[in-house]
């Protein structure tokens with residue numbers, strides 16, 4: 001942890017960028033301390049890359065300021081050019097130089113004595129497990145190997161900040177998690193402050209100390225991965241991280257009645273639409289006991305009858321779709337193999353501590 005009085009490595013304040021009169025980045029502020037990985041997460045087109053491009057200095061904000069180590073590097077008047085910002089870049093389309101070997105690629109941005117450069121290149125290639133490929137050329141490397149070299153090249157000059165734009169998107173799904181973990185370990189060793197752009201929640205959960213959830217140019221929620229997953233600000237934020245079930249209700253006397261019992265809806269007037277949101281892994285399933293289910297509990301509320309519509313085995317878990325007596329379909333995710341036959345009558349409960357209650361239009 002950096003000392004408390006140390007300025008953040010990177011800070012942006014009230015960044016705005018408009019294209020054709022439309023605010024694509026709309027009043028964004030955040031700070032990243034030394035050694036922290038922050039993920040800018042959001043759907044395609046929400047303004048993530050534009051934010052990164054302004055910090056890199058290849059695009060210019062309409063208003064707002066960017067600071068590195070507490071010093072202004074860009075506002076609407078003053079602007080440090082990109083090459084003097086000491087910010088490393090690792091973009092999806094930021095290819096290796098094809099005519100340079102692996103070692104030459106990593107050495108490219110380095111200054112200092114040849115001995116120092118060789119030591120830094122050797123050390124980084126060891127740490128990204130590419131030392132034995134030091135004399136290979138990029139075309140002879142797999143996508144994952146090229147990505148490792150690109151990481152070593154980006155970190156070689158010891159940038160204070162590294163900006164990464166969808167850096168793993170070109171990789172085979174099975175490789176990605178390994179490379180993400182190796183990358184994270186190296187970034188933490190180096191103490192680099194990182195801003196990583198991704199549209200994949202899984203990637204953000206795996207890599208980030210802090211996630212900035214972005215939508216239509218704004219940060220709608222920020223916090224540790226745990227907080228975003230377990231305390232989403234609205235229904236869309238919940239749905240961004242996993243499948244969700246939504247049970248619709250209408251408030252009657254500060255309560256939202258559902259087939260699973262009443263939910264508290266304080267502050268909402270009668271007739272207000274309410275969504276009870278729950279992730280599939282937080283539904284509980286019980287067997288039918290001659291037409292009866294388990295007894296209601298404070299934690300799980302009232303059980304409701306449902307019929308199995310379909311069950312599929314997905315490897316780590318099984319996904320079971322249920323049809324409620326109201327006609328609504330709910331999805332339950334169950335660890336391992338659980339494949340009840342379609343038509344089987346079962347009882348469902350909602351883990352109350354895992355339900356989110358939102359106004360319907362949220």
Ligand SMILES: Nc1ncnc2c1ncn2[C@@H]1O[C@H](COP(=O)(O)OP(=O)(O)OP(=O)(O)O)[C@@H](O)[C@H]1O
Pocket residue numbers: 019020024042043044045046047048049050051199
């Ligand atoms: N130079 C430009 N001129 C006009 N519109 C632009 C320009 N650059 C970006 N945009 C628009 O700004 C919006 C945000 O783009 P941006 O690339 O920042 O989104 P993103 O969140 O990074 O999306 P993706 O994940 O698809 O890259 C998009 O609607 C895009 O079309």
